[in-house]
Amino acid sequence: MxxxxxxxxxxxxxxxxxxxTSCNNFLDVHPxxxxxxxxxxxxxRGYRNAMYGVYGSMAASxxxxxNLSYGFVDQLGQLFGYDNSSETSYFVSQxxxxxxxxxxxxxxxxxxxxxxxxxxxxVLRNAESPQFNHKELAFMRGECHGLRAxxxxxxxxLFAEDYQRSNASTRGIPxxxxxxxxxxxxxxxxxxxxxxxxxxxxxxRLLADDNEVNIEQTPTSDYLKGRAAFxxxxxxxxxxxRVYYAMGDTANxxxxxxQVIAATSNFSLKKLTSxxxxxxxxxxxxxxxxxxxNTLSAEISSIFLSQTARGTFTEGRRDxxxxxxxxxxxxxxxxxxxxxxxxxxxxxxxxxxxSFVRLLESDAQVNTSPLQGFTLIRLPEMxxxxxxCTYDNNKEEAVRLLNVVRTSRGLEAVADAKVADRTAFxxxxxxxxxxxxxxxxxxxxxxxxxxxxxxxxxxxxxxxxSSTIFxxxxxxxxxxxxxx
Numbered sequence: 001m002x003x004x005x006x007x008x009x010x011x012x013x014x015x016x017x018x019x020x021t022s023c024n025n026f027l028d029v030h031p032x033x034x035x036x037x038x039x040x041x042x043x044x045r046g047y048r049n050a051m052y053g054v055y056g057s058m059a060a061s062x063x064x065x066x067n068l069s070y071g072f073v074d075q076l077g078q079l080f081g082y083d084n085s086s087e088t089s090y091f092v093s094q095x096x097x098x099x100x101x102x103x104x105x106x107x108x109x110x111x112x113x114x115x116x117x118x119x120x121x122x123v124l125r126n127a128e129s130p131q132f133n134h135k136e137l138a139f140m141r142g143e144c145h146g147l148r149a150x151x152x153x154x155x156x157x158l159f160a161e162d163y164q165r166s167n168a169s170t171r172g173i174p175x176x177x178x179x180x181x182x183x184x185x186x187x188x189x190x191x192x193x194x195x196x197x198x199x200x201x202x203x204x205r206l207l208a209d210d211n212e213v214n215i216e217q218t219p220t221s222d223y224l225k226g227r228a229a230f231x232x233x234x235x236x237x238x239x240x241x242r243v244y245y246a247m248g249d250t251a252n253x254x255x256x257x258x259q260v261i262a263a264t265s266n267f268s269l270k271k272l273t274s275x276x277x278x279x280x281x282x283x284x285x286x287x288x289x290x291x292x293x294n295t296l297s298a299e300i301s302s303i304f305l306s307q308t309a310r311g312t313f314t315e316g317r318r319d320x321x322x323x324x325x326x327x328x329x330x331x332x333x334x335x336x337x338x339x340x341x342x343x344x345x346x347x348x349x350x351x352x353x354x355s356f357v358r359l360l361e362s363d364a365q366v367n368t369s370p371l372q373g374f375t376l377i378r379l380p381e382m383x384x385x386x387x388x389c390t391y392d393n394n395k396e397e398a399v400r401l402l403n404v405v406r407t408s409r410g411l412e413a414v415a416d417a418k419v420a421d422r423t424a425f426x427x428x429x430x431x432x433x434x435x436x437x438x439x440x441x442x443x444x445x446x447x448x449x450x451x452x453x454x455x456x457x458x459x460x461x462x463x464x465x466s467s468t469i470f471x472x473x474x475x476x477x478x479x480x481x482x483x484x
Contacts, residue, residue: 041126044134048223050123051140054147055229057116059291059374062108066296068154069374070359070439071303072105075314077443079434080304080356081457084311093456095469107475113155114176120144120151122179136223142206146231148177149199150239156192157246157445158472163189164248165451193247200240207233213266215282215290228287229373234260234267235289238377241385246449250389257386260288260379267379269408275340279358281373288377297370301363304356308345316342316354316438317457324435333412337435358439380405380436384429391425398425402432409436426450 040046059065067073074080075092082089088101096102124144127137156173172192174184187195210233216226223230237256244253260267268285277284307313317323324338341358359371383405391398403413418428433446447454448470455462463469 037122037126038131042131044132044136044223047123047127047134047137047140048221050119051143051223051230054116054119054123054144055291056293057112057119058147058151059293060112061296061299062112063116064291064374064376064441065293066299067105067109069376069441070300070356072109073158073441073444074438077434077441077445077447078317078454078457079438079443080314080316082311082314083458089314094461095463097473103473106472107477109472110155110159110475113151114174117148117151117176118179120147121176124148125179138206139210139224142203142210142233142236143231145199145206146203146236146239149196149203149243150231150235152176152192152199153196153239153243156189156196157448159474160189160192161467161471162448162451163193163246164449166190193243196243197240200236200243203231203236204233204240207236209233211266213263213288215284215287219292228282229290229292231289234263235377238288238382241382242377245385245389246445250392254386254389257382257389260382261386269379269383269404271407272336272410275336275409279337279340280371281375283375283378286379287375288379288382290373290375290377292373294370294372297360297366300360300371301366305360305363308353308355309347309349310351310353313353314356315457316356317434317459318352318354319455319459320344320354323431334410335435336410341438356438375440378440380408381433381442384433384436388426388429391422395419402429405432405436427452 040050057063061067061071070080072092075089076095078093080089081093084090088105091099091102092105097106121144124141127141127144130137152173152175160172161170166189168188168190170189172187172189174186175192175195176184177195178184210227212225213227213232213234214225215228219226237259241253241256241260244250244256247253267288270285272278278286281287281290283290303314305313320338320342321327324335326335326338329335341356343355343357343361345353345355347353360366383401387398387401390401399414399419402419406412406414414428417424419425430446430450430452434443437443447465451465453462453464
């Protein structure tokens with residue numbers, strides 16, 4: 001094996017982020033510094049640590065631990081905003097991507113994703129020609145192919161045009177499959193999606209026996225347990241459903257969404273009386289893929305709970321009563337997500353604001369019940385995808401699937417007028433995604449997918465869909481990645 005060095009300092013800094021407890025037998029990694037790669041990948045423990053490092057990189061606040069979940073991307077999705085021009089968030093919500101402080105976040109997402117992809121590629125390169133045999137290696141290879149697809153897919157959703165409005169020459173992104181500092185070939189958008197699907201196909205093959213998906217309440221050193229915090233078999237299927245949905249391939253999107261929904265031994269939507277058990281990680285029964293990170297509760301509290309007056313904190317949309325249709329609530333139909341995800345405040349001047357309490361309900365929970373991780377793919381989304389992909393051929397079944405989610409959230413069946421035709425149905429599906437998925441970074445992608453005018457979180461501005469909003473600017477150093 002070619003002897004190179006591996007960034008063990010990544011592991012030292014991030015393995016603790018990945019797991020919510022400190023199990024000595026697998027968190028005892030080398031101190032910061034360089035470790036010879038042949039030593040790093042000379043044991044299964046070394047591979048495990050390398051994979052924990054990959055997941056830890058993803059879970060950090062510059063990526064899915066904030067910017068790609070409840071932070072930057074959900075501000076782009078107009079779910080949250082900070083109405084104060086002294087704050088960067090103010091300009092994020094106005095899509096001022098070229099402003100220096102906003103540009104720093106955008107560049108950081110690009111660079112952080114590609115850096116994490118490089119870690120994935122290094123593990124995969126070694127796992128494909130290992131120094132020894134072990135049953136976990138095939139699972140790790142499958143995870144690496146799946147993660148590489150997942151990470152590139154979010155990059156292409158942010159930094160390229162919508163697939164369904166593209167042509168054969170539309171610019172995609174560089175697709176990195178090697179662990180080196182060489183420029184990567186820039187693909188067209190269609191080529192990028194084909195590369196994503198190729199990786200997902202290989203992940204599906206390698207993870208065929210990865211059938212049990214759960215979260216270990218007390219993580220152990222058994223890599224084949226607690227698979228909801230790893231890129232498991234069903235995370236592959238769910239990501240395929242997302243990719244095909246983005247492509248407009250309704251048959252395949254429906255196939256893979258249905259595959260996840262059918263795995264009832266792992267996932268289920270039940271009629272709830274409270275959102276407590278499902279609204280945040282580990283979202284029992286609904287989590288398909290998520291990441292451990294128990295270090296960000298104080299920051300989340302500071303962002304969402306520190307104040308309640310407009311212009312002093314990151315507030316929820318001001319039209320939440322209309323979004324959740326609270327005027328129609330009754331003894332038999334009331335959306336549990338409204339009070340489960342948000343708290344209404346009335347400030348001294350009588351103005352209502354909304355605090356986002358899905359991830360953390362109070363300052364006290366920073367110590368008493370800190371957030372343990374982040375949900376990235378959950379079961380309700382699979383019902384949405386399957387419902388949308390079914391509507392044109394079987395409207396009755398599509399509405400039934402939507403109502404499965406509504407019932408689990410305390411609601412009666414959707415009104416006929418809201419699903420009467422495709423235009424009305426799509427409008428309702430966008431609103432349903434906004435009601436269900438705050439904090440998960442998916443609403444911006446929904447706005448891009450539906451490509452309709454939308455309002456800002458304040459209800460003041462209306463934005464028309466355009467590439468200047470939906471396609472983030474590449475870093476000035478794009479040639480580092482683009483091979484142009």
